[in-house]
Structure formats: C-alpha cells, structure tokens
Amino acid sequence: MTEPTNPEVAATTDPVKKNGRDGKSKPTIYDIAKVAGVNPSTVSRALSKPGRVSAKTQKMIEDAAAELNYRVNPFARALPTGRTNTLGLIVADITNPTFFGIIRGAESTATARDYTLMLAESAESSETELTAARRMMATVDGLILASPRMDDDHIRALAGDKPVVVINREVEGVPCVVPDVNKGIGEAIRSLAANGHKKIAYVAGPPQSWMSGRRWEGVQAACEWSKLEAVRLESSKPTVDGGRQVARDVLSSGATAVLTYNDLLAIGLMQELQAASVVVPDQISIVGFDDIFGADFTTPPLTTVRSPMAECGTEAATLLLDVLHGTEHPVSTLRVETELVLRGSSGRLLRGG
Amino acid sequence: MTEPTNPEVAATTDPVKKNGRDGKSKPTIYDIAKVAGVNPSTVSRALSKPGRVSAKTQKMIEDAAAELNYRVNPFARALPTGRTNTLGLIVADITNPTFFGIIRGAESTATARDYTLMLAESAESSETELTAARRMMATVDGLILASPRMDDDHIRALAGDKPVVVINREVEGVPCVVPDVNKGIGEAIRSLAANGHKKIAYVAGPPQSWMSGRRWEGVQAACEWSKLEAVRLESSKPTVDGGRQVARDVLSSGATAVLTYNDLLAIGLMQELQAASVVVPDQISIVGFDDIFGADFTTPPLTTVRSPMAECGTEAATLLLDVLHGTEHPVSTLRVETELVLRGSSGRLLRGG
DNA sequence: TTGTAGGCGTTATCAG
DNA sequence: CTGATAACGCCTACAA
Numbered sequence A, B: 001m002t003e004p005t006n007p008e009v010a011a012t013t014d015p016v017k018k019n020g021r022d023g024k025s026k027p028t029i030y031d032i033a034k035v036a037g038v039n040p041s042t043v044s045r046a047l048s049k050p051g052r053v054s055a056k057t058q059k060m061i062e063d064a065a066a067e068l069n070y071r072v073n074p075f076a077r078a079l080p081t082g083r084t085n086t087l088g089l090i091v092a093d094i095t096n097p098t099f100f101g102i103i104r105g106a107e108s109t110a111t112a113r114d115y116t117l118m119l120a121e122s123a124e125s126s127e128t129e130l131t132a133a134r135r136m137m138a139t140v141d142g143l144i145l146a147s148p149r150m151d152d153d154h155i156r157a158l159a160g161d162k163p164v165v166v167i168n169r170e171v172e173g174v175p176c177v178v179p180d181v182n183k184g185i186g187e188a189i190r191s192l193a194a195n196g197h198k199k200i201a202y203v204a205g206p207p208q209s210w211m212s213g214r215r216w217e218g219v220q221a222a223c224e225w226s227k228l229e230a231v232r233l234e235s236s237k238p239t240v241d242g243g244r245q246v247a248r249d250v251l252s253s254g255a256t257a258v259l260t261y262n263d264l265l266a267i268g269l270m271q272e273l274q275a276a277s278v279v280v281p282d283q284i285s286i287v288g289f290d291d292i293f294g295a296d297f298t299t300p301p302l303t304t305v306r307s308p309m310a311e312c313g314t315e316a317a318t319l320l321l322d323v324l325h326g327t328e329h330p331v332s333t334l335r336v337e338t339e340l341v342l343r344g345s346s347g348r349l350l351r352g353g
Numbered sequence C: 001t002t003g004t005a006g007g008c009g010t011t012a013t014c015a016g
Numbered sequence D: 001c002t003g004a005t006a007a008c009g010c011c012t013a014c015a016a
Helices: A029-036 A040-048 A055-068 A074-081 A098-112 A126-137 A152-161 A181-194 A210-225 A240-245 A247-253 A263-275 A309-324 B029-036 B040-048 B055-068 B074-081 B098-112 B126-137 B152-159 B181-194 B210-225 B240-245 B247-253 B263-275 B309-324
Strands: A086-091 A116-121 A142-146 A164-167 A176-180 A199-203 A229-233 A257-260 A285-290 A303-306 A333-337 A339-341 B086-091 B116-121 B142-146 B164-167 B176-180 B199-203 B229-233 B257-260 B285-289 B303-306 B333-337 B339-341
Touching: A029 A040, A029 A055, A040 A055, A074 B074, A086 A098, A086 A126, A086 A309, A098 A116, A098 A142, A098 A309, A098 B116, A116 A126, A116 B098, A126 A142, A126 A152, A142 A152, A142 A309, A152 A164, A164 A309, A176 A181, A176 A210, A176 A309, A181 A210, A181 A257, A181 A285, A181 A303, A181 A339, A199 A210, A199 A247, A210 A229, A229 A247, A240 A247, A240 A263, A247 A263, A257 A263, A263 A285, A309 A333, B029 B040, B029 B055, B040 B055, B086 B098, B086 B126, B086 B309, B098 B116, B098 B142, B098 B309, B116 B126, B126 B142, B126 B152, B142 B152, B142 B309, B152 B164, B164 B309, B176 B181, B176 B210, B176 B309, B181 B210, B181 B257, B181 B285, B181 B303, B181 B339, B199 B210, B199 B247, B210 B229, B229 B247, B240 B247, B240 B263, B247 B263, B257 B263, B263 B285, B309 B333
Parallel strands: A086 A116, A086 A142, A142 A164, A164 A176, A176 A333, A199 A229, A199 A257, A257 A285, A285 A303, B086 B116, B086 B142, B142 B164, B164 B176, B176 B333, B199 B229, B199 B257, B257 B285, B285 B303
Antiparallel strands: A116 B116, A303 A339, B303 B339
C-alpha cells in the first residue's frame, strides 16, 4: 500500500532517517519483533506465510512492520530459499526491434506477477549468450531465451539447472514458444499466386537462426502447393542494411515477389529497390515477417506475416512463472498463430512498361 | 512442494565431474578450500581481491575453483557487502520506442562493465513508478530513472538511499543526463523561417513531462528570436494515435509548421493530415523530436530534432558506475547535444493551389 | 601471508 | 501457535 504521507521525505542533504528505535540502518525482523513483542521467527512466519500465526499477532506484526517502514532484504531471503522473484531474459540483439515486443511482453507479465526482469543480450554471439546465461542463472528463478544462438545441448544443460523457456526456436525437452509460420505463409503465398507471381525469392536470415530455417521450409512448401518456383537468397545480416545489400541478388534472381526473413530486411530491400527506380509492388512485391513497430510507416506500407512477439514474451513469462509456482505444464511447445497483414508492398504484378 | 532437484540431469555433454568430494549441490568456497588445502577465508580473499594472498596459493585456489566449476553465490556475497553488481532502469513507457535507445545504451554499458541490468516500467504512472523504484532499490547498486514522472522530492529521497541518475529531466542535487534542446530547436526554427513559415505550432506531451516543457520553452525562445509566432497545442497522449487526434487542432490553428513533442506524435499527425489530403511539407511542415527507429521510414521521411537516446543510456550508466566505483563526479547535469536531422517532412511553404 | 570467529537478515527445524 | 537455534555462503576484522 501507499504510505500515508508519512514522515518527511525531504532531507536533501541528510541521508537516512532513523527507524523507530535506534538511529541506524534499515529495520529488520528483529526490530519488528521488538516492537511487536514477539520472537523474530514469528515475524518471519507472519510476513511470509499468512496463516501460521494467530490473527491477533499477525496484526500486531503487520502494524509494527508498517510503522517501521520495513522491507524484506531480498538477499537474506534468497540465501536460505534460493528464490529471488526475478526472471532473466536474454535476447539475441537488443538493437533489433523484433525483440522489443518480446521484452515488453515479458516485462509486463513479470511485474504483474510481482517479479522483476533482468535483461541481457548476446549480440548474436553464441559465446556471449552462454556467458550471459550462466551469469544470470545464478541470480534468477528462471530464464527466457529469445532466439538463442547456442546449441541445443547447452540449452538443455541450462534447463536442467533451473526452469528455462525458449522463444522462437524448438528445443526438445525444453518448453518453447514459437510462432507457427504455416498459416501466415500460406496466406502470403496464396495472395502472391493470385496476383500473378510465378517465382518467389526468400531472403534468409542468420544461418544459426532456427526460425529462418522454418520460414524457408514454409515458403517452399507453400510454393509447391501453389505450383510456384521458390529460390533462396542469403543475407549478410538481418538488418535494414542487410536488406539493402541483398537488392542486387533479388533483382538478378528473376523473382517478382520476395519474402524476407524479417521486416528489417524487407524495409532495407524496399528502400534500395526504390532508389533504383523499381516500383513496389508493381514490379516487385515485398513481404516481411514479424510486423515490427514501424512496418506501416513505409510507402507503400509493408505487407508482412505478423508474429505476435509481445504475445510470445507474455506466454513465455507466464509459462515460466507457472512452472515456478508448481502449476505444472507438460513440457511441450506452445504455438502462437501468425497471420498475413496485407498492406501496400505486395500486389498485382504489372508486366511490361 | 518443490521437488528435490537431485538426480543430476542427464547433461548430454557430460558437463562437470562431480565436485571434489561428494556428489551433490553447488560447490562453495569451503569445497575449494578443501581441495586447495587452505582456509575458506583465504579462498574468499583470493577470489575477491587479487593481491591479498601469495601468488602460489592464488594459483592453487584458482585451479581448484576452475576444476570444481565454482561460481560465487551472489546473494551470499550481497548479504555482508550490500553490493550486487546490478543496475536498475525504470522507463516511463516500455511501449515507446524512444526508450529502446536508452535501454540498449544502458544494457550494453552495464554488461560491458560486468553489471547486469534490471528493467521495469512505470506505465506513465507516478505511483507505479515509485513502487517499482522502491522495489528495485532493495536489489540494485544504483538506479537509472528515464523520464521519471514522480516528483523531485521522491527522486531526491531515493537518491539519498543509493546512487541515482536521471535521464530526460533535471532534478537539483541529483546527477542528470539531458539532451540540450537549444541547438537542435534553433536549427529547426531557423530552417522553417528560411522556408517562409510565420506561424509555428508546438504539440505538447504529457503535462508531467519535464522535457516537454523544455521543448516548448525552446520553441518559444527560438521563434521569438526569429520573429515567428508560436502557439501551443495539447495532445491526449504522446503516441501515434495521439498525433492523429491532434490533427484537427493543428489545422484550425492556422500554423503552417508544427513541432511535436516526439516523433510518435509527428508520425501520427502526418498520417492523419495525409489522409485528409493535406500535402506534407507543401502545405504543412512537420518536425518531430528524438529521431526514433523508423522515423526515416515514412514518406516523406520525418525531419526531426535528434536526441541521442542510446548515448543518454550509455552516459547515465557510465556515470552511475563511476559513482559506484568511487571515481567521483561533481553532482551535475550532463548535457548531450541535439541536432536537426533535415529530411522530407519539412520544407518550403507552397501558397495557394 | 593465512587462520579464527562472528555476523549479514531470513528461513527452517524442533521443541515447548 | 510460538520461541530458540541452527543453517544459507560469503566477507572481514582480528589474531597468529
């Protein structure tokens, strides 16, 4: 609760105010015990599990605690119990807006359930990632790995230590949250086919990206089903800049429509093509993935297969918290839906000119 | 209850040999001491302050630690020392891309110096913010407040407890990192004046936003200097949607150029104006603030006064860490430069039509 | 330089 | 239901 306009907050130069009795550091359960006239262990009980003490003492203790403005010392609590009310989140690239959704989904879910989130990034390096993960493991109750780059065995090893949830990748034996690409890709390819496209290019992401592989498979399958030709192009990096660089390959591929591993690539590609006077979507249709913030700022606005990243973050955190609280779940993969967001960057192919 | 994590989980890669003697939980300095044949306190010294033990024992201990795959228990360490190697960051709105730069600047700086970052948001509520801040204070060594909404006294109270650095606001007696708006605004207004504009509108942000106030002052001052008329408009919320909603007021204000509190507002405003067939910049020029990710995705790309958010995050974290490490700083405000990023959304006013 | 002993704030185990 | 009393893992005077 919010305290009732308690004592002075002021004391700009005067560091700390005294607690009830003496004039020193933060109040402990001993101070409370003294004020309430009970034993420290009783205070501990009253403050952690409400129900192990009589209603009367409970109230005395709570009053004393409030009066002294007591707060538990998380470290002291963590020492015997090992629990910290803290969740870890490691993202592959904090620069990539794809992860913003995940971060905020996880953060809000965590704080809503009275946990706080620790954030780290791996800078797309599996080594950095592992280091960060190990470091976090010491401090958190559970860990969320978003688009991890380390190999499966390492992930399983971590998961053997404390609960781990993986986003954007499937790891056997570890709970995962992954967008199910099929629906969205199917919609995208059908839309392109209906608009007269015959040859589709897929611009891949980083080789270690599990998700990039799935998306390519999905594109292949959907193309086959729609009797379209699919070619795969490689990108140097999954960024706007990487998208610009791949424009030349896209052009020479002869494809009239291109799906990119993510929206960043799509946006960079579109910029570069337009700079070369290629009209989007009349000459080339572009479809991204993820529907990141800003995907609808472009002209034409970007058609994209939406992956609900914030939902992934939320679901992952929820899953993790449920596991931590014993609300058991089968160790399985949670799939979230993807869908085509049809905007202006894809459309009918205009021949000739 | 929680089940004992006993049976060493598979560990596909065969991680570690069991620790020295027994076959159970995580190794402690006692285990190391046993293996190295010294006293636990010596191990403690060797592992924290390199230099208090002989080179020989140092090596023995390090070897033993490595062999046992030892990691310090952060809580056990934090209990006596109070230090946690953890920094807190609270942002006003985790949904707002403005903060992404700050987050990543702070995160990378922190991990580069072997700290980890805890993230929380206040959802633009001063109460939530205070709650989050108090909670974090218990766990972190220092706190960064980005665009805080609570009042100065509360901030100073927190700062009296542990080191605090504020971003995007000036609080007397607390180290702050703020973009200096003058240069950027000056450039923007001069540019608009040179393009024939006579009346400028400023779309304000949230009332509690210190920065919004400074920007308005800057606009007023610069307009006065350039002999332009300045009017202030209010927005409902500092988002794309808020920008759309304020379009009607902008139109009826009679201004031919508008600066908005942030890029989000500018983008929303531009979308709405264009939907109403107002040509940007021919009929109305738009200038945002911050140069967020995606500001150059629009058509025309957004002219904006760039505030180097990532730099703010970096500087704030650096400042905080320096304070924590005793590398004292005068408690003063660090100003980072702003500059006009001239893109397509502002330009010459085209009369008539 | 290294060992001894006490404590950091909570929780947990056992009596009473 | 409540009061002692050990841990928990590490740090730090103080002593040797």
